[in-house]
Amino acid sequence: xxxxxxxxxxxxxxxxKFVPETLMSALQELEKEYYRARRDRKFKEQLAYYLSQxxxxxxxxxxxxxxxxxxxxxxxxxxxxxxxxxxxxxxxxNTLGQALLAVRMKKPRIIAETGAGQHGVATATxxxxxxxxxxxxxxxxxxxxxxxxxxRMKLLGTRVIPVHSGSKTLKDACNDAIRDWxxxxxxxxxxxxxVVGPHPYPLMVRDFQSVIGREAKRQILxxxxxxxxxxxxxxxxxxNSIGLFHPFFKDKxxxxxxxxxxxxxxxxxxxxxTLIKGELGxxxxxxxxxxxxxxxxxxxxxxxxxxxxxxxxxxxxAYYKKTGRARYAAVSDKEALEGFRLLSETEGIIxxxxxxxxxxxxxxxxxxxxxxxxxxxxxxxxxxxxxxIVKEIIR
Amino acid sequence: MNRIEGKFRKLRRERKxxxxxxxxxxxxxxxxxxxxxxxxxxLGVDILELGxxxxxxxxxxxxxxxxxxxxxxxxxxxxxxxxLVRRLRKKTELPVALLTYYxxxxxxxxxxxxxxxxxxxxxxxxxxxxxxxxxxxxxKAARKNNFATIFLLAPTTDTQRIRxxxxxxxxxIYYVSLTGTTGARKSLPKxxxxxxxxxxxxxxxxxxxxxxxxxPRQAREISRVADGIIVGSAIIKVIERNLGRRALVxxxxxxxxxxxxxx
Numbered sequence: 277x278x279x280x281x282x283x284x285x286x287x288x289x290x291x292x293k294f295v296p297e298t299l300m301s302a303l304q305e306l307e308k309e310y311y312r313a314r315r316d317r318k319f320k321e322q323l324a325y326y327l328s329q330x331x332x333x334x335x336x337x338x339x340x341x342x343x344x345x346x347x348x349x350x351x352x353x354x355x356x357x358x359x360x361x362x363x364x365x366x367x368x369x370n371t372l373g374q375a376l377l378a379v380r381m382k383k384p385r386i387i388a389e390t391g392a393g394q395h396g397v398a399t400a401t402x403x404x405x406x407x408x409x410x411x412x413x414x415x416x417x418x419x420x421x422x423x424x425x426x427x428r429m430k431l432l433g434t435r436v437i438p439v440h441s442g443s444k445t446l447k448d449a450c451n452d453a454i455r456d457w458x459x460x461x462x463x464x465x466x467x468x469x470x471v472v473g474p475h476p477y478p479l480m481v482r483d484f485q486s487v488i489g490r491e492a493k494r495q496i497l498x499x500x501x502x503x504x505x506x507x508x509x510x511x512x513x514x515x516n517s518i519g520l521f522h523p524f525f526k527d528k529x530x531x532x533x534x535x536x537x538x539x540x541x542x543x544x545x546x547x548x549x550t551l552i553k554g555e556l557g558x559x560x561x562x563x564x565x566x567x568x569x570x571x572x573x574x575x576x577x578x579x580x581x582x583x584x585x586x587x588x589x590x591x592x593x594a595y596y597k598k599t600g601r602a603r604y605a606a607v608s609d610k611e612a613l614e615g616f617r618l619l620s621e622t623e624g625i626i627x628x629x630x631x632x633x634x635x636x637x638x639x640x641x642x643x644x645x646x647x648x649x650x651x652x653x654x655x656x657x658x659x660x661x662x663x664x665i666v667k668e669i670i671r
Numbered sequence: 672m673n674r675i676e677g678k679f680r681k682l683r684r685e686r687k688x689x690x691x692x693x694x695x696x697x698x699x700x701x702x703x704x705x706x707x708x709x710x711x712x713x714l715g716v717d718i719l720e721l722g723x724x725x726x727x728x729x730x731x732x733x734x735x736x737x738x739x740x741x742x743x744x745x746x747x748x749x750x751x752x753x754x755l756v757r758r759l760r761k762k763t764e765l766p767v768a769l770l771t772y773y774x775x776x777x778x779x780x781x782x783x784x785x786x787x788x789x790x791x792x793x794x795x796x797x798x799x800x801x802x803x804x805x806x807x808x809x810x811k812a813a814r815k816n817n818f819a820t821i822f823l824l825a826p827t828t829d830t831q832r833i834r835x836x837x838x839x840x841x842x843x844i845y846y847v848s849l850t851g852t853t854g855a856r857k858s859l860p861k862x863x864x865x866x867x868x869x870x871x872x873x874x875x876x877x878x879x880x881x882x883x884x885x886x887p888r889q890a891r892e893i894s895r896v897a898d899g900i901i902v903g904s905a906i907i908k909v910i911e912r913n914l915g916r917r918a919l920v921x922x923x924x925x926x927x928x929x930x931x932x933x934x
Contacts, residue, residue: 284804294773294800296730298825298850300832441736442726451729458730459851461827558774558800559727571748572778573726 280595285475285562288598290591293474294558295454302461307476309381314483319376326372327487330405331362333369335488337495337652342622347638350648354504355625355655356492358516365628365657366488366516367398371467373484375402378465385409385460388467389453391418391446391512392583392630393425394657395469400434410434413453417444418582421665443576446512446586450560470513471590474561478590485519492652493523500650508533509654510634511551511604512584514593516656521602522592531603534593535634537579538606548577549606550589551597559587564594580609580665581629583657611636616659616666628657629666674766674794675819675842678717679877679898688934689843689899690715690890691879692906692927693770695722695738696755697747699914705755710924712765715931720797720901723752723771730772730799732854734904737911749779753791760792768795768821768842776809785812795819795842803839810839823847826866830873837874843899846870847882855885855905859893867896887933894934902930 285291293303313319327333335357344353358366371388378386386408390396396412403410412429416438419426429436442448457466471478471485489507496504507524509517511534524530539547547553550565557566559574567575567587577587596602607615612629615636619627627635634653645651659666672680682689692711696704708719724742728735756767769788776784776798788796795818801809803822813820819842824833827850837844846867848859860866863880870878880893881901890900909926913919 292805293802294805295802296799296825296847297802297823297836298827298847300802300825301827301829441740447727451727454729455732455852461850556777558772558777560729561800563777566774568774568778570778571746572775573743574774 281475281479285479287592287595290564290594291475291478291562293561294563295474295561296458298458298461303474303476310377310476310480313377313380319380323373323376327369331368331372332360333487334491335360337492337499339499340623343619346622347642349642351642351645351651353638353651353653354496355653356488356520357655358488359625359627359655359658363394363398363401364660365394365398366485366519367395367469368401369487369519370469370481370484370515371395371398371402374467374480375406375408378408379406381465383463383465385464386467387411387413387453387456387464388469389413389446389449390469391449391585392581393418393422393429393661394583396436397425397428399467400429400432403434404432411437411456413437413439413449413456415439415444415446415449418446422582422661424661424664445582447574447577454560470515471518471592472513472560472562472588478562478592481515482518482522482592485515486522488516488519488654489521489523492520496650496652503527503530504652505649506531506533506645506651508535508634508638508651510535510584510630510656511589511593512537512548512586512630513588514590516654518590518592520652520654525601532596532601533637534602534604535637536604536606537581537584537633538608539578541608542606546578547606548579548584548586550587551593551604552606554589562591564591565589580612581633583628583630584633605637605641607633607636607640611640613666613669615639625655626659627655628659629662631656673817673819673842674764675718675768678766679843682717688894688897689717689877689879690931690934691718691720691899691901692716693720693722693901693903694906694910695724695735695742696752697724697742697745698738698907698910699741700745701747701751701755703919705758706920707923708759708765709762710920711927712763714924714928716765716927717899718766718768720768720770720903721752723749723769723775725772725775728772730852732852732904734855734907734911735853738907749775749784753787756791756793766794767792768797768819769793770797770799773798773801781808782812785816785818789816789818795821797821797845799823803836806839821845824870826850826860826862833870833873837876840876843877843879844870844874845901846878846880846897848880849883851882853882853904855908856883859883859889863893864896887929890930890933900934
């Protein structure tokens with residue numbers, strides 16, 4: 277089998293490097309340094325050390341008994357508990373890896389974009405941990421709905437730069453982060469938070485997040501003595517899902533299901549279901565599916581979950597979709613709220629609204645998955661950050 | 672011969688430097704763009720760089736972002752731009768290069784874009800987010816239609832890449848004066864002249880400098896080493912200041928005239 281991505285950063289027809297010329301040398305340098313680090317035992321040991329001693333890996337693979345029973349049909353659901361990680365989501369797996377790389381490349385300053393604020397907090401955290409200066413770009417709409425995370429970033433010594441343009445959400449935060457990087461490329465490392473962006477980011481972030489799937493595989497084999505039938509995870513940019521899916525890529529009997537944000541409904545035009553409703557295009561450095569109009573202008577995405585509110589998606593997901601390796605479904609804002617309650621009430625775990633989408637999918641579609649199936653579910657983050665917004669809606 | 676190449680040949684013969692003016696098509700409306708273009712031709716602007724608005728212009732600073740947003744309010748698209756250039760062509764041979772982000776071209780269809788643009792009288796394309804490595808299809812389609820593919824070089828581009836990019840460039844080479852987005856700057860990097868000389872030792876193609884050029888003094892300084900200058904944001908600022916006023920066109924042409932005379 278061919279290696280993916282290929283040398284030019286393509287997963288089949290998706291990926292590549294579409295950036296201003298000013299960044300090309302930085303990307304080449306990053307690529308070279310990353311390939312070197314990836315083979316370097318010291319780098320790997322360092323990363324493993326911080327993942328276990330600082331972030332709290334391995335995370336448990338928890339059999340959700342009451343939830344499974346509720347869904348019935350002999351289904352067994354295992355939750356991969358990324359919500360238990362330091363900072364409360366899977367994002368830290370990636371920021372630790374990239375920050376170590378930034379240190380290795382002697383970059384004194386890091387920048388990031390953030391939607392829900394989870395990647396922003398995870399970046400601010402590693403900046404503090406390694407003594408790096410840090411600026412995080414965040415849309416003003418997201419600053420409003422994720423106030424808690426904004427405050428956390430500030431406590432960690434990071435400057436949060438509000439972005440007023442466009443939809444004032446993740447997409448626009450990405451634009452401004454790229455503009456910053458173009459300007460300060462010589463001393464700044466850009467930590468992208470998902471499996472998006474120009475090569476080598478989709479590869480690099482996937483590698484750092486694959487620890488989710490590698491652990492889950494080991495754990496499920498120990499607990500069930502067989503591979504799961506399904507992997508289920510939410511997809512915004514797609515990093516927690518790729519992290520879970522990728523280590524199972526060659527296990528053809530394991531089916532992948534990615535759940536996108538259906539917002540106010542797929543026909544409403546207000547959603548973030550890029551893989552289901554998008555068309556091929558180029559945004560933020562790579563070629564992938566994109567929510568866009570007939571002229572090629574990027575549409576505003578919508579989701580109750582800030583972390584899914586993005587009109588693009590990682591190129592590896594586009595490849596999984598095109599080749600049929602994964603299936604993608606969408607659930608609405610309303611259904612996601614049911615998912616949010618479901619896990620809170622059955623298992624005593626308040627999930628992030630992002631993960632709640634995938635839970636809602638399970639509730640809605642359990643009947644179609646067949647009897648006696650084993651499902652590994654990526655609980656990508658905890659819901660503390662969303663309590664305010666959910667309170668506003670439920671009231 | 673392509674109008675852009677013809678223009679540089681003529682300038683070289685006359686030992687003159689190119690003055691390239693950028694405006695966003697449809698900012699604040701298509702009629703104004705058309706009037707400005709005709710005025711530019713009359714004033715001796717050598718090449719018109721016409722921006723096609725995009726929702727996410729990530730190589731642009733605040734000034735051109737705002738221009739792009741104004742044009743998008745009018746839902747300006749490639750079909751409008753082609754129609755406008757077609758109208759210009761009845762009156763002027765001013766070379767026109769489009770500047771837009773790659774998704775706009777990709778969505779339209781690369782071959783179709785080159786064909787329609789050439790038919791309308793457009794002479795070339797600049798995509799600030801399309802590195803030469805990804806531009807194979809565009810270059811192929813462009814060569815068949817005698818259509819210029821203008822690529823950017825940056826201060827961070829190494830010698831090997833300068834060679835590769837120059838050899839794929841037609842029309843002229845667009846040197847980005849600084850690391851950053853577009854936008855008027857009070858001062859430009861000290862290394863600028865040295866950088867341009869370095870590029871000119873590697874290639875014989877015309878090298879024009881853009882990003883940050885905002886006043887006649889800078890224009891004059893740069894034109895000592897480069898084959899031309901590109902001014903965008905500084906012109907758009909004049910548009911911005913005169914939005915909704917009758918004086919918009921005369922103010923902009925007045926500013927462009929002063930820049931032109933500086934060369």
